[in-house]
Amino acid sequence: MKQRLKTLITQAARKAFEAGAFKSDAFADVELEETKAAAHGDFATNFAMLSAKQQKMAPRKIAQILVDHLEKPEDFIENVEIAGPGFINFFLCKGAWPPVVADILEQDRGYGQVNAGKGRRIQVEFVSANPTGPLHVGHGRGAAVGDSVANILAFAGYAVQREYYINDSGRQIRTLGRSVFLRCKQALDESCVFPEDCYQGDYIRQLALQVIQDKGVDFIRRDEDEAVAYCARFAADAIITGIREDLKNFGVVFDQWYSEQSLFDSGKLEQVIEDLKSRGIIYSHEGAWWFKTCDFGDEKDRVVVRANGLTTYFASDIAYHRDKYLRGMDKVIDVWGADHHGYIPRMTAAVQATGQDREQFDVILVQLVNLLRGGQPVAMSTRAGEFETLKDVVDEVGSDAARFIFLTRDYGSPLDFDLETAKKKSNDNPVYYVQYVHARISSIQSKASGLGLGQARWEPDMGGHLVEAEEIDLMKALSRYPEVIESAAEALAPHRITYYLMNLASLFHTYYNKHRVLCQDVALSSSRLCLVTSVQKVIRNGLTLLGVSAPEKM
RNA sequence: GCGCCUGUAGCUCAGAUGGAUAGAGCAACGGACUUCUAAUCCGUAGGUCGCAGGUUCGAAUCCUGCCAGGCGUACCA
Known part of the structure; x- marks a missing residue:
C-alpha cells in the first residue's frame, strides 16, 4: 500500500524534473506516515518540506508541482490535498484496502515476513544464568526478550542460533560445592556453621540430602576435597537440568548450551590469550596480565590473568566471543541484565581486538523486574535465598501471561510485574485481551461452518x-x-509487536461490537468472514513471535 | 567525581529515522448483554512531555546546562 504510493510519488518527482518544473533531481527519500487525523487523509508525506532547500522553492509550491505530475489511479487514490506548511495528504479509495485481506489469507503464516537478514547468521545469547541456583523472574524477562528477539530475527530472514552460556568453572562453582557439602555435614552434625558467603537457598539443603542419599554418610566424612568436588559437579548438573526444565515450561528452547569449562579444556582460552600477548594487546604489569581495552574506547585497561595465575571472567569471555565468530556468526547479540552495562566497553573492545567490526556485536540490556503482589513488593534477594523463582511465577500466572507482560515494555525500562494483575482475566491484563480476539474469531468460524458458509475463501468481488x-x-x-515486523527486527524491539497487537485487538473488539459478521446476506457474511479470518491470522502470527499461544477457546 | 539508563495524564506506560490538535490501559464517573464468547464495547473527565536555553518552516524527539531517581565504575562473577 505504502510502497505503491511511494513509487507513485517518486515517479511524479522524476516527471516534474524532466518537464523542467524541478531544478534538482537530488530528491529526498520519500517518507510516508499514517496520519493521526482523518481530515489529513490516510497517508501524508513531508516530501515538499524536505525538498525546499534543494529546489530553492517554497514547500507549498513544490507540493503543488508534485501533485500536478502525480498519476492518480482511479481505483487507488481518491483525492490529494496540500495542507499546512506543505504536507501532501493522500485520501485512498475504500477499494484500495481489501486486497490486504487476500494477501493475508494467501500468505498465511508467512504474512509480514521480510528478508532484512538475507540469510546472515546471527546468534542471540541469553539467560546464561550461573548454575548456582534456580532462575528467578529477572531471568524470565531476559528469557522472554531473548527468545522473542530470536523469533523476530528469524522471521526477518536471519539464520538465528539461540545459545546459553554456562559459567561452570571458577570460584562460584567451588562455592556451590562447598555450600552443598556443608549442608551435608550440617544434616549429620548440627554444630557445624554455615558461612555467609555460601549459597543460602533452601534448594542447597535439598541437594545435600540427595547427595547423602546417593553416596552415603561415609563419603561425606572420608575425604573432604573429593566430597566437595563431587558436590559441586552434582549440584551444578542438577541445577542446570532444573534450569533447562524451567525454560522449557516457559516455552524457551536453546540450540546450544555452551560450557565455559570447555574453553579451558580445549585450550581455546590459552590460545586466544597467547595470540593477544604476541600481538602486544595483552601486556604484563605488576605481576598480572592486562588487556589494552583502552585502545578500543574503554576507560581503563582490564586484567585477564591475575597475579595469582588465575584467569578472570573477562578472559573466558574473550575466548568465548572469539569462538562465536569462528563458528561462523556474522553478528552476535548478548542479552544482559542492566547491572552489567559497565561491561559493554570492554567486551566491545575484546570483540574488535580479535578481528571483528563493531557492528557485529550488540548488547541488549534488560532492566530489572520489580515483582509485586497486589501492589506490594515481593522480597527478592538471591543472597538471602529468598526470591520468587521463575517456576513459581509461571506455575501461578501461566507462561502466556508472564511472557506477554515481560514484553509490554521496552526492555530499557524497569518493569513492575504484579502477580495479581497477571492472573486477572480482564482488561488490566492485555494478554487475554489479545488472545480473546483469536478465540472470538474461532467461535465465529465454527458458527459459520454450522451455517454452511465453510472456510473463508477470498473472491475478488x-x-x-x-x-x-x-x-x-x-x-x-x-x-x-509488515512494517511493524521490519522495525521490530531492526530495532530489536519486541514490544512494538506487543503494542501493535493490543491496538489491532482493540480495533477488532470495536468492530465486533458494532457489526455482525454472520447475517442474512450470504455475500456480506462471507466477505466479513474473510476479513476476521485475516485478523485472526495476524494475531496468531504476532503472538507466535512473542512466544504466546493463540487459543481457539477461552 | 566519571559513565550509562530513566523522567510524558492520579497510576503503569507507548510515542524508530524531528511533523499537523501528544496517545493507550488502569483507576473515577455515566451507559450497552433475548445477538457470532460482556475476558467485550460506547461516552465523560484528566497534560507546563522534569527545568532552562539553543538548533529550524516545525522539537516529547536533536544539542548544551541544570534538577531528581536507578545502576555501574574490582587482580568479583
Missing part, C-alpha cells in the same frame, strides 16, 4: 462489501503489520 469505517480501520492496521 468481496472487497465491495468491506466498506464500513471499522472495516477500513482494521484493514489499514493489517496492512501495517
Whole structure:
C-alpha cells in the first residue's frame, strides 16, 4: 500500500524534473506516515518540506508541482490535498484496502515476513544464568526478550542460533560445592556453621540430602576435597537440568548450551590469550596480565590473568566471543541484565581486538523486574535465598501471561510485574485481551461452518462489501503489520509487536461490537468472514513471535 | 567525581529515522448483554512531555546546562 504510493510519488518527482518544473533531481527519500487525523487523509508525506532547500522553492509550491505530475489511479487514490506548511495528504479509495485481506489469507503464516537478514547468521545469547541456583523472574524477562528477539530475527530472514552460556568453572562453582557439602555435614552434625558467603537457598539443603542419599554418610566424612568436588559437579548438573526444565515450561528452547569449562579444556582460552600477548594487546604489569581495552574506547585497561595465575571472567569471555565468530556468526547479540552495562566497553573492545567490526556485536540490556503482589513488593534477594523463582511465577500466572507482560515494555525500562494483575482475566491484563480476539474469531468460524458458509475463501468481488469505517480501520492496521515486523527486527524491539497487537485487538473488539459478521446476506457474511479470518491470522502470527499461544477457546 | 539508563495524564506506560490538535490501559464517573464468547464495547473527565536555553518552516524527539531517581565504575562473577 505504502510502497505503491511511494513509487507513485517518486515517479511524479522524476516527471516534474524532466518537464523542467524541478531544478534538482537530488530528491529526498520519500517518507510516508499514517496520519493521526482523518481530515489529513490516510497517508501524508513531508516530501515538499524536505525538498525546499534543494529546489530553492517554497514547500507549498513544490507540493503543488508534485501533485500536478502525480498519476492518480482511479481505483487507488481518491483525492490529494496540500495542507499546512506543505504536507501532501493522500485520501485512498475504500477499494484500495481489501486486497490486504487476500494477501493475508494467501500468505498465511508467512504474512509480514521480510528478508532484512538475507540469510546472515546471527546468534542471540541469553539467560546464561550461573548454575548456582534456580532462575528467578529477572531471568524470565531476559528469557522472554531473548527468545522473542530470536523469533523476530528469524522471521526477518536471519539464520538465528539461540545459545546459553554456562559459567561452570571458577570460584562460584567451588562455592556451590562447598555450600552443598556443608549442608551435608550440617544434616549429620548440627554444630557445624554455615558461612555467609555460601549459597543460602533452601534448594542447597535439598541437594545435600540427595547427595547423602546417593553416596552415603561415609563419603561425606572420608575425604573432604573429593566430597566437595563431587558436590559441586552434582549440584551444578542438577541445577542446570532444573534450569533447562524451567525454560522449557516457559516455552524457551536453546540450540546450544555452551560450557565455559570447555574453553579451558580445549585450550581455546590459552590460545586466544597467547595470540593477544604476541600481538602486544595483552601486556604484563605488576605481576598480572592486562588487556589494552583502552585502545578500543574503554576507560581503563582490564586484567585477564591475575597475579595469582588465575584467569578472570573477562578472559573466558574473550575466548568465548572469539569462538562465536569462528563458528561462523556474522553478528552476535548478548542479552544482559542492566547491572552489567559497565561491561559493554570492554567486551566491545575484546570483540574488535580479535578481528571483528563493531557492528557485529550488540548488547541488549534488560532492566530489572520489580515483582509485586497486589501492589506490594515481593522480597527478592538471591543472597538471602529468598526470591520468587521463575517456576513459581509461571506455575501461578501461566507462561502466556508472564511472557506477554515481560514484553509490554521496552526492555530499557524497569518493569513492575504484579502477580495479581497477571492472573486477572480482564482488561488490566492485555494478554487475554489479545488472545480473546483469536478465540472470538474461532467461535465465529465454527458458527459459520454450522451455517454452511465453510472456510473463508477470498473472491475478488468481496472487497465491495468491506466498506464500513471499522472495516477500513482494521484493514489499514493489517496492512501495517509488515512494517511493524521490519522495525521490530531492526530495532530489536519486541514490544512494538506487543503494542501493535493490543491496538489491532482493540480495533477488532470495536468492530465486533458494532457489526455482525454472520447475517442474512450470504455475500456480506462471507466477505466479513474473510476479513476476521485475516485478523485472526495476524494475531496468531504476532503472538507466535512473542512466544504466546493463540487459543481457539477461552 | 566519571559513565550509562530513566523522567510524558492520579497510576503503569507507548510515542524508530524531528511533523499537523501528544496517545493507550488502569483507576473515577455515566451507559450497552433475548445477538457470532460482556475476558467485550460506547461516552465523560484528566497534560507546563522534569527545568532552562539553543538548533529550524516545525522539537516529547536533536544539542548544551541544570534538577531528581536507578545502576555501574574490582587482580568479583
